[in-house]
Amino acid sequence: MxxxxxxxxxxxxxxxxxxxxxxxxxxxxxxxxxxxxxxxxxxxxxxxxxxxxxxxxxxxxxxxxxxxxxxxxxxxxxxxxxxxxxxxxxxxxxxxxxxxxxxxxxxxxxxxxxxxxxxxxxxxxxxxxxxxxxxxxxxxxxxxxxxxxxxxxxxxxxxxxxxxxxxxxxxxxxxxxxxxxxxxxxxxxxxxxxxxxxxxxxxxxxxxxxxxxxxxxxxxxxxxxxxxxxxxxxxxxxxxxxxxxxxxxxxxxxxxxxxxxxxxxxxxxxxxxxxxxxxxxxxxxxxxxxxxxxxxxxxxxxxxxxxxxxxxxxxxxxxxxxxxxxxxxxxxxxxNEYVFGSSDRFDEFSDRSRAIRTKDFLYVKNYYPNKIKYKDVGYRKQIPMMVEFLESKENGELNEEQETWFTTKTEEELYNVKEDPYQMHNLISDPNFKKQLNELQKMYDKYQKKHEDFGEVPELEMVQKMWPDLKQPITALPRVKQTGNSIRISCETKGASIAYIISDSLMENYDYNSDWQLYSEPFNATSGKYLYLVSERIGYKASDIVIHKL
Incomplete structure (x- = not known):
């Protein structure tokens, strides 16, 4: 007891x-x-x-x-x-x-x-x-x-x-x-x-x-x-x-x-x-x-x-x-001293802006200031108010604050977020905020030096590097090395992850909803079973499924 x-x-x-x-x-x-x-x-x-x-x-x-x-x-x-x-x-x-x-x-x-x-x-x-x-x-x-x-x-x-x-x-x-x-x-x-x-x-x-x-x-x-x-x-x-x-x-x-x-x-x-x-x-x-x-x-x-x-x-x-x-x-x-934000392509429309947000200020860097802030994204125009809003724009019925959405940008923007919670009043030219602007510019420069920014090249050029000849790369087949009951699995594709299933018999049906396990270290398996394997690197096409008799 x-x-x-x-x-x-x-x-x-x-x-x-x-x-x-x-x-x-x-x-x-x-x-x-x-x-x-x-x-x-x-x-x-x-x-x-x-x-x-x-x-x-x-x-x-x-x-x-x-x-x-x-x-x-x-x-x-x-x-x-x-x-x-x-x-x-x-x-x-x-x-x-x-x-x-x-x-x-x-x-x-x-x-x-x-x-x-x-x-x-x-x-x-x-x-x-x-x-x-x-x-x-x-x-x-x-x-x-x-x-x-x-x-x-x-x-x-x-x-x-x-x-x-x-x-x-x-x-x-x-x-x-x-x-x-x-x-x-x-x-x-x-x-x-x-x-x-x-x-x-x-x-x-x-x-x-x-x-x-x-x-x-x-x-x-x-x-x-x-x-x-x-x-x-x-x-x-x-x-x-x-x-x-x-x-x-x-x-x-x-x-x-x-x-x-x-x-x-x-x-x-x-x-x-x-x-x-x-x-x-x-x-x-x-x-x-x-x-x-x-x-x-x-x-x-x-x-x-x-x-x-x-x-x-x-x-x-x-x-x-x-x-x-x-x-x-x-x-x-x-x-965190600050958080980072970005804005690039939204559906049909591309741009490039970056932001540094502290507790008190928001700094925005616009790389295409000639583009207007508003993007005429078709998906958004299904909102009932959006049609009315655009009609009011055409008819000159918007006030100054509403109209700013349809104007081109300055190369930089600065907002006092506590005094201006909607960020409607750009302080970039206000001499009273020169000190804060300099601090945020330094933060942004430091961030950019530390982090790669894939937005520095046009998207098509980026995609061509990811997918040579615009064809999706394919993950290499997983390889099995069996020593006794010990199973070790590898893949030649750098960065690939491997999933596996151990089955008592040959499976007639298996797909991505099957009970796939993550391979993270060598394991022991009973002989006579069947090992199903697939490897995948993010962005690549997954490998074919390999079946290995244990």
Whole structure:
């Protein structure tokens, strides 16, 4: 009896130690939301579930996406790298939006993608530097069960090695008993497209109650679209409740670290795709284990900091190549002095701007000041207010602040973000801010010297280097070296990752939704079984599947 009790105590201690060293982590990711929530002082939308999460967690007041649109920003999240550092800054490269990605690409250049030299660009999957991995591979190698439900949109096809499950059914509930998990749930109900796709749904927020920013006209149509956005936020809050309820049903809520954030700023004109706070500043709430860390934090956080922070929380030292800094966990580093932002191609229109954002100022460097700020992106013109806005422009009905969106740029811009939260008043020629301008220019020059910027060459030239002759490179076949029962696998392609399945018999059906395991170190396998192998480097076409009889 005493031995049984002792064994039970040892098991409990072992499980506690395991859970503390490898905490469960959940991400709940909204789309296209600025600080449109009550914890940021905006009480228009009723979000009781996010309000409760905020009370139990840390609210970050200075979190930023690196680009004001989803795909480049999501590439930063999954790699820990600024998009300009890895060639993923153009929106969008192909159609790898969800699941395992589109593995066939249209090689014909399209007028829907035009670089700064007016060259048409084909679909492509970005070939990023060989050392850069999806950070989830490090988690999987450490024993985590990693799931994504379900958007990827990384500017490259999601490698088969990046997730245990990736799709609409992906869930932590499919893991092994006691296996730590990292699970992502994406909520698209607040996406820009829902401003017109949800037009027939009931508004739960009155258009009379919304605030119209100065860069938009105060018309009934504008108010209706803003009310639709807040109504969509309320729909999202209901969806978030379901995920939190599942955590609580499973007894996992207290020992799961929860992140809530948006993939970039709001969906309205001059928000999404903007290099200002309206496009880059996002909500971020983090509930720690047992809610032990609460309050507010004004530290500058960038999406490139997410990957190293997740690794740090899991007790994994982030690789040195990562641009970001861990702001939580065992390997927490000093605070950011600034965050970096960029703006390049958005669908049919290319440009190049870079930004340095401190707590007090925003500095923007424009490489094509002759181009106007407004990009006539066809997708955006489906927003009901956008048609009215452009008609008002043609009729000369916009005021001075609204008209600035349609003017050419200065080579540099400077904004006092505390005094000018919408960044409407450019201080670049104001002698009273000469000191601040010089400091930010030095920060920018220092950043540019330290980081490669793939935007320095036209996109077509970049793609031709990634895909010689505009043909997607192919990952070499994986190689197996078997010594007795010991299996060692390699691939000649630099930077390739390898996935495998061990089966008792020849499998009739296998695909990218099969139970592929990440190869991270040699392992032992029983003879007589069948080993299925595939190798893949990010941006390359995956190798054929190899079958090896053990």
């Amino acid at each position: 005493k031995r049984s009790i002792l064994s039970l105590v040892l098991i409990i201690i072992s499980n506690l130690t395991f859970s503390q060293s490898k905490p469960n982590i959940l991400w709940m990711v909204a789309e296209d939301i600025s600080l449109d929530l009550s914890m940021y002082g905006d009480t228009i939308a009723n979000t009781p579930n996010l309000d409760e999460l905020a009370l139990e967690g840390m609210i970050y007041d200075n979190a930023f996406a690196p680009v004001g649109v989803c795909a480049p920003s999501r590439s930063a999240i999954i790699t820990g790298m600024y998009p300009t550092s890895i060639g993923t800054m153009h929106m969008r490269t192909g159609l790898d939006v969800g699941g395992w990605g589109k593995r066939m690409y249209n090689p014909n250049p399209s007028q829907k993608r035009i670089d700064v030299n007016d060259n048409a660009i084909p679909e492509y999957s970005a070939v990023i530097p060989s050392e850069v991995k999806c950070f989830t591979e490090y988690l999987r190698a450490a024993g985590y069960f990693c799931t994504n439900n379900s958007k990827t949109d990384y500017q490259f096809a999601a490698p088969i090695t990046s997730w245990d499950e990736n799709g609409n059914q992906a869930h932590w509930r499919n893991r092994k008993n006691e296996q730590p998990f990292f699970s992502v749930f994406n909520f698209n109900v607040t996406h820009e497209s829902r401003l017109w796709m949800n037009v027939d749904k009931e508004l739960t927020v009155s258009p009379d109650d919304v605030t119209v920013p100065p860069y938009l006209q105060d018309t009934q149509k504008v108010r209706n679209d803003i009310a639709r956005h807040y109504s969509n936020i309320e729909l999202m809050d209901d969806q978030i409740a379901k995920i939190i309820d599942q955590l609580k049903e499973d007894g996992l809520y207290d020992n799961t670290i929860i992140f809530f954030y948006s993939d970039h700023g709001g969906p309205l004109p001059r928000e999404k795709r903007a290099i200002y706070d309206s496009g880059l500043k996002v909500p971020l709430i983090i509930k720690d284990l047992d809610g032990k860390t609460k309050g507010r934090m004004d530290d500058l956080i960038s999406f490139v900091d997410f990957a190293p922070t997740l690794l740090s929380l899991a007790g994994i030292k982030p690789p040195n190549y990562i641009d970001g800094k861990p702001f939580m966990g065992s390997f927490k580093k000093e605070l």
